[in-house]
Amino acid sequence: MFDQILFPTDGSDGAEFALEHVLDLAVRHDATVHILNVAETTQNGLLQIRGDDVDVLEQEGERAVREVAERAHGRGVDTVAEVVRGEPYCEIVDYAETHGLDLVVMPTHGRRGLERFRLGSTSERVVRRAR
Template structure:
C-alpha cells in the first residue's frame, strides 16, 4: 500500500511521538521512510535569520535527521534523510511530490483556541493541502 513514507521532523518531543508509528508502517509495508527537517526561512523569521544562524539551524536539523535515520536503519528500514530551507508546509508538500510519497506522517502539537488561530499549524496546513493522505499523531504530555 505504501512504498514511500514522508516523516517531517523538527526535533520536538511531539515529532518524536510520530516516529514509532512511521517505523511500524514502514515495516508492515516494506516502505522507505524519508525523514525531512525544514529550516523555516519565511518572511516571519527573516529578521532573525542570518548566515551563521541559518547554518546553525541546518546543522541542528541534520543532527536530528541523522539520528532518526540511524534509528530506522537499526530496525532494518530503508531510511533516507534531507534538510531543506523554505516555508515548512510548502517544503513538505514539494518534497512529498518530488519523492513520490504516498503518505505523510507527522505530529500535531496539540494547540487549541487562540494559540492555534494566531500561530497556525504546519500540520494543519499540510492536512488541508496535501495531495496524499496525512497520518497525524496527536502529541501527548
C-alpha cells in the same frame, strides 16, 4: 500498500512520538522512510534569527534527521534524509509531490508555547495544501 513514507521532523517531542508510528508502518509495509527537516528561512522564521543562525538551523536539522535515520536503520528500515530551507508546510508538500510519496506522517504539534500559536499549525497547512 505504502512503499514510500515521508516523515518531516523538527526534533521535537511530538516528532519523537510520531516516529514510533512511522517505523511500525515502515516495518509492516517494507517501506522506505524519507526524513525531511525544513530550516525555516521565510520572513516569519527570519524575524527570530540573524546571519549565521540559518547555518545553525541547518546543523540542528542535520542532527535531527541523522538521529531518526539511525533509529530507523536499527529497525531495518531504509531511509532517505534531506534538510531544506523554506516555509515548512510548502516544502513538506512539495517534497511529497515531487518524490511521489504514498503517505506523510507528522505530529500535530512540534514547536512549543507561544511560538506554536504565532506560527500556526504546520500540520494543518500541509493537510490543506496536499492533493
